[in-house]
Amino acid sequence: MGYKVAVVGATGAVGREMLKTLAQRNFPASEVVALASGRSAGQQVSYGDDRVLTVQNLESFDFSGIDIGLFSPGASVSAVHAPRAAAAGCVVIDNTSHFRMEPDIPLVVPEVNPQALKGYAKRNIIANPNCSTIQMVVALKPLHRIARIKRVVVATYQSVSGAGKEAMDELYAQTKGSFVNDLKAPEQFTKPIAFNCIPHIDRFMDDGSTKEEWKMAVETRKILDPDIAVIATCVRVPVFVGHAEAVHVEFEGPISVAEALAAWRRAPGVTVVDRREDGGYMTQVEAAGEDDVFVSRLRKDPTVPHGLAFWCVSDNLRKGAALNAVQIAETLIARGFLSKRAA
Template identity: 55%
Template sequence: MSVKLAVVGATGSVGREILVSLAEADLVPAANVVALASDRSVGSEVSFGEDDDLTVQALNGFDFAGIDYAFFAIDARTAKKEVKRAVEAGAMVIDCSDAFRLEPGVPLVVPGVNDAALGQMKKNICANPSALAILLACVLKPLQAAVPIKRVVVSSYQPVSGAGRQAMDELFTQTRGVYVNDLPTKEHFPKQIAFNVIPQVGAFESDGYTEEEATLAGETRKLVGPDIALTATCVRVPVFIGQAAAVTVEFEGALTATAARDLWKKTPGLSVIDHRADEGYVTPVESAGDDLVFVSRIRDDKTVPHGISFWCVTDNTRKGGGLNAVQILESLLKARKKK
C-alpha cells in the first residue's frame, strides 16, 4: 500500500522527531514524504533517516491534493487554518497542537491506551495529546482498568523543548550568560529560566489555573476516564528534554503500590525502575532518546484509604510527541488495510 505524507513544521523539534520516527518505522520511502514549513525555512534540508534529506517546501499556498496523511507540528492558531485546507483537499490530519484536542468528534489518541477512539473520527482529524497527557495516560490507564480512579494530583516538571526550539535557545543563552555576568533576556518565558523554575505553563485563567493545567484535566478525562477528578500544578524547569511528573492517585477501592507495580510491569511501553536506593529511579536525562515511559518512586499514600504516589518520566519529543504521532499513523494504516 503506497501512501503520501506531509510533515508540516518539519524544521521544528517535534517535526524533526516525526521524521526520525517515520524513518525508523519504515512506513514510507523518503520520496513519498513532503517536508513543509514557514517561508523562512524554504530550501533548507531536514534529515529523513541516515541516508535521505528532504528539501523544505513552503506551507503557504501548498496544495494538499494527493496527500493521504498530514502531520501538523505547528502552533495552534496556524493549525486551525491550515488543517482545514488539508482536510478539504482529502488528507487525514494528525495534529500535534492543542487546537483540536478537546473538540467533540476529534479523537485524542495514545496508541496502546485508547486505540478504539480512532473509530470515532468524524472530521478526518486526530489529535496528538500534550506530552504531559501522554505520560499520564500511559501510567494511569492500567490502574483505571484495575480499580476506578477517583482523584489525581499532579506536579509536573516540564522541559523547555515543550515550548519550541527558540525556548531551548533561550535556556542555553541565559545559562551561558550567567557565567559572564550578562543580564538574562526574557523572550519566551515570564521569568528567567536558567537556574530557576517557573510555576506557570500557559496563560492564567480566571480561576487561577493555567491553560496547561486546565487542558490537562480535560485530556486525561478524554484519554483515561470521564469521571476522574484531576488537579495539577505545571512547572517549567531548566531541562532541555524529558517530561516528568510527581503523581498521587486516589482510588475508589483497594489498590496497593505493590499491585500497581505488578500492573505496570505487564504493560507494554512502560518500564518500572523502582529501587529504594540512590540512583534507583529514572530522571529526564536518562529518558532522553528513549521510547519508553519510566515509573519510579512507587509507594503507598498513607493519607487516604486507597492511594499511591509515584514519579514518572518520558522523552517529550519521542513518546511524548513525534513517536506517538507516528504510532497513530501506524494504527490508521492498519485499519485501512482491514477495509
C-alpha cells in the same frame, strides 16, 4: 507501494523529531514531504541518516494525493491548514492544541484509547494530546484497569523543549551568561529559566489555573474517563528535553504496590525502573531519546483510603509529541482504517 506522508512544521523541534521517528520506525512511506512557512521554504531537513528533504511552502501546498499529514506548526496555523488538508482527503494527525477538545475529533494515545479512532472520518482529523497528559495517561491506564481511579493530583517538571527551539536557546544562553556575567532579560519565559523553576506554562485562566494545567485535567477525562478529577501544577524547569511528573492517585477501591507494578510490567509503552536505592529511579536526562514512559518511586499514599504515589518521566519530543503521532498513524494502518490512495 507505501503511504504518502506530509510533515507540517518540519523545521521545528517536533517536526524534526517526526521525520526522525518515521525513519527510525521504518514507517511504510513511499514519499515524505517536509512543509513549513514560506520563510522556511528552501531549507533542508534530515530524514533518517542519509536522506535530506527540501522544505516546501505550506501556504501553497496541494494536499491532494497525500495520505497522512503529521502537523505541528502551531495552533493558529493548524486551524487554517489542517481542515484544508483534511478536505483534500489527507488524514491529519495534529499535535497542536487547536482541535483537542472538539467533541467530534478523537484525542488519542494508542496504548490508552485506540478505539476512539473509529470516529476520525467525521472530520478526517485526529488530535495528539498535550505532552504532559500523554505520559501521565500511559502510566495511569494500567492502574485504572484494575482499580478505578477517582482523583489525580500531579505536579509536573517540564523541560524547555516543550516551548520550542527559541526556549531551548534561551536556557542555553542564560546558563552560559551566568558564568561570564552576561545575564540577558528573559524573552521566552516570564522569569529567568536558568537555575530556576517557573510555575507558569501557557496563559492564566480565570480560576487561577494556567491553560497547561487545564489541559491536563480535561484531556485526561476525554482520553481515560470523564469521571476522574484532576488537579495539576505545571512547572517549567531548566532541562532541555524530558518531562517529569510526581503523581498522586486516589482509587475507588484497594490496590497494592505489587498489583500496580505487575500491571505496569504487562503494559505497552511503560518501563518500570524502581529500585529503592540510590539512583534506582529514572530522570529526565536518562529518558531523553527513549520511547517509553518510565515509572519509578511507587509507594502507598497513606493520606487517602486507597492511594498510590509515583514518579514518571518521558521524552516530551518523542512520546509526548512525534512518536505518539506516528503511532496513531501506525494504528490506523494496523486496524485497516487507512488505505493507500492511487497516485
